[in-house]
Amino acid sequence: MGDPVTLIAKWLEGLLAGWGLAEGPTAVVMNLIGVIMIVVFVMIMDVFLVWVERKVVARFQDRFGPNRLGPFGLIQPIADVIKMLIKENIYPQGIDRFIYNLAPLFGLFPVLLLWAVIPISPTTIGTDINVAVLYLVACGAFISLGIIMAGWASNNKYALLGAFREVAQMISYEIPMVISLLIPVILARSMELNQIIQSQNIWYIVAAPLAALVFLISSIAELGRAPFDIAEGESELIAGFHIEYTGMKFGMFYAGELLHALTVGGIFSSLFLGGWRGIGAMTYPIVGTFWFFIKAYFIYWVIMWVKYSLPRIRIDQMLNLNWKFFTPLSLVLLMVTAVLDKLLTGVPMLIYFGVMLAANILIGWGTVLILRKTRKKEAPRVAEPKPIARPDGAPPIPAITPATTSQS
């Protein structure tokens, strides 16, 4: 039906059957081709992402970014890859050699695994397993494993401390992420991503804006990007868990992080922004690919925007934000969504989404009220003068009164 992907797949299947291949081996060969295509496509995009990232950062910071090599510096990432490939592999002393070499693999390949279940167009999807949403969470487990392996094997205190922080952060933020992932599952009654997209006649961001926000922020924390980059805070830990890695081994962590950011964009758009849905996507599935990547890159841009605009937060602030704010909020959201959804069985879709949106606005408003109240209590405590190291005889610092600080 005018979809090149299906056409080519059908043609290949026919060709293989014509060669006398049985059904089983045909499936294996078809899947193998699919895997190789997705991996190659994603890796090429990953190299391209380096350019996107640098160019966008430069624009945020009023610079040009890479602009010498090729038009708009487009060949720069390829030069970077070649540079990294011909660098020496340095093995620091006292490392645990096997794990040290294994850890960079875990920096990238779980992110590639994520692409198996993300529908790029209505017909282009690796596989539509019925537990896809949990699969997305499961791949995250491997990423944190790679980080702890890197930190442990490097024989470096900074690396170990960075790994500890990063893992503590990743697993903490997995809780609100898992809860906010439950909400689209409840709305769609399915864990298959294609199913979730198909049931989004109205984008789920309308019915669950707060869940979308919680998911986005906890994903950024899972990525370990600013403002949640305490693990690699360059002013204290230099680079965190990958401090002892050079050349392409460092490159794997870097590439994994960039690709993961785009993947989060893809997941977010599939869950909340209707994925490949858009004008003409139903009749011409290939158009869906265009819509999908527009949305995914938009979210990726938002993530970059956050990264290059906000300062780093401290670890205690980060954990407080998670356990005392996002987790209770997302639990309340989950309960309200579940009950409302059941009570609203059978009502027209517009009313359903309207009530959900109203409930979200109410919860958001209540949250803001509670936050205001706690801030009034917290502000005097935070503003108490702290001891500061000063030379003898220096004039005393005028005490900050709570009233002046709480206004900001």
Next chain:
Amino acid sequence: MIPLSWYLIFAAALFSIGLFGVLARKNAIAILMGIELMLNSVNINLVAFWRYLSPEMITGQVFAIIVFAVAAAEVAVGLALIISVYRRKSTIVAEDIDMLKF
């Protein structure tokens, strides 16, 4: 198709290795790892029996889920005890933790 017996033998071997770990290891954390192996072999059995003997009922899977919960609870409390013992006695070798032996 894989016969049921293969899963059972696999689970039995895993259970025996886990038991060896529990009995032979000195370190308390390593003993907990042995227990994890044993719980996993139990889970394989439960799910295999569900698949082969009563796929229309869900009992086996629910049992496996309860085992997950028990394993998580066991690890949480067990490791907390190990940390606590380590803080008081600065050892986690199971043989040296004999405060009750009088």
Next chain:
Amino acid sequence: MLNDWLFIGILLVIAPIVPLAATVIPDFIGPRKPSRLKSQTYECGVETEGETWIQFKVQYYIFTLIFLIFDVELVFLYPWAVAFNQLTLFGVLEGILFILILVAGLVYAWRKGALEWF
């Protein structure tokens, strides 16, 4: 149904090859001039002191512990969410009760100060 997993199985074999190749190639085409100074642990130029695997704050452990309990419980809620169409209001409320027990745990941890970093 198993065919759905075939793709992931193959991907599980293919995906590690990419980073593996990328990290092994420099061993062949890159220079190799190891020296003692180069392979020293990098801690801002200060000589490293004592053992690397020092002991860390117990708080990391506490947060992982709370995470473990929450994670286990939340995973159990996924089948409940998928089966929403088949559930009665009573079934939904049972799920809510499950979440409320979890909330009780969170409140306890909060009140006891287990969620404080310092």
Next chain:
Amino acid sequence: MTPLQIIFLLVAAISLGGAVMVVTRQNLVHAALWLILVLFGVAVTFVLLNAGFLAMAQVVIYIGAIAILMIFTIMLTRKVAKDTDEQLNSNWWGAGIISLLLFGGVILMLFQWQNFQFNLPNLNPSVDPLLQLGEGLVSPNAFLLPFEIASVLLVAALIGAIMVARERK
């Protein structure tokens, strides 16, 4: 031998090899990483048994949470868990004999059982185990009580563990 059988044998062999490494490695972090391999092998076994949800739960819970918690504990108690120390106690040969005897006994008993060579029944395609599971967990005439009690158990474990592990101020 069907391809499925070969995959199973491969997974089982890797898992059992990994399990042997778990109980013999001197370095505890290595043992924990081997444990993760075994847990992953068990997850693959669940997939082969058509229990996709349990496989994912296995990865999320065991690898993502329990194994990480164990590695954290190993690192927290690092001072005594030196890699150079002997990790097996003096009675390890006795433990080995007991384990072998148990394995032999179980195999013997299994071979007495006539359902041993049971072959795979077909799944009813119209029944989704995941839906069944979700329904069964909260319906009063199925598994409502175990489900809620599991939740209470986990919260109790949380409270107990926090009480035990907390630093007294």
